[in-house]
Amino acid sequence: MANNLAELNLPFADADYVALAHFRRSLRLFLSFSEDAARTSGLTPKQHQAILAIRGLSDETGLSVGDLARHLTIQPHSAVELLNRLEDSGLINRAIGAADRRCVMVTLTARAERLLQKLSHMHVVELRRQAPELVGALRQLLEKGEPR
Template sequence: MAGGGEETAARRLIEVFMLFNKMNWNHQPMDLKQKHSELRLLVVIKRMGNGEDEGVKVSDLSKFLKVTSPTVTQLLNRLEEMGLIVRKEDPRDRRAVRVSLTEEGELTAKKALQGFMQRMNGLVDFLGDDDTEQLIRLLRQTTTYFEQMNLNDSNGDDVNKC
């Protein structure tokens, strides 16, 4: 688009992103008292652990979530206080800590995932198959664009490796 059209389209995109950011689209079932970030971490532990008895390394969780280890540690502290996770020393590397879900943690992660999937299935029903596929395609393109921008901004350096 040329001239003022770009600005108008860009402003409309900003408005939509701001609205989307304010939406409570990740709302969880009422019986779950954890914050979204805590529930997300439980689901990630469940998925990454994949039934392994050893659990998941804290460093692997940090890498996957693209946050620092101290951020993950704070979340894990709260989850441990709630009795949803247990930490163990890594049998092969004493410097590493592994995390696994308790029975209650498994149940909570399962409920959170079910709630999220129910909301996403509702969105698919609302949009219909064609619009859902178009949304998926556009969001993937959007992600690619912003990933490329971030790469360019960091001059090709992977800031997560610092």
């Protein structure tokens, strides 16, 4: 009854682990670049991702804490803690929701907007550079054992 997935394609060969490690390294190199870029701007990596999400997903009233949590795939109370640190650093503002007063709507400060603009440009430039390697590593990994 239990579908033992482990026996369909296994065991992995050495080359499969190499391909998987290589793909994860490509991902890691992009994420490392991103983390360094954020830190150089005085942000932690997660603060950068939160600011990007707020900028990309807000409507005119801002973004709710819960919507941010869902976008970042973290628990609501983890988003609260991230926002506490962002507020302490003067990067976001909170406001009680006009329609539903349970909701807290978050908006970016001008300083956050400036930092995000610079970081976003750097990321697009770097992604243009790294994308071929990343997509290549992914193809390499998936082309073996393609389902018929």
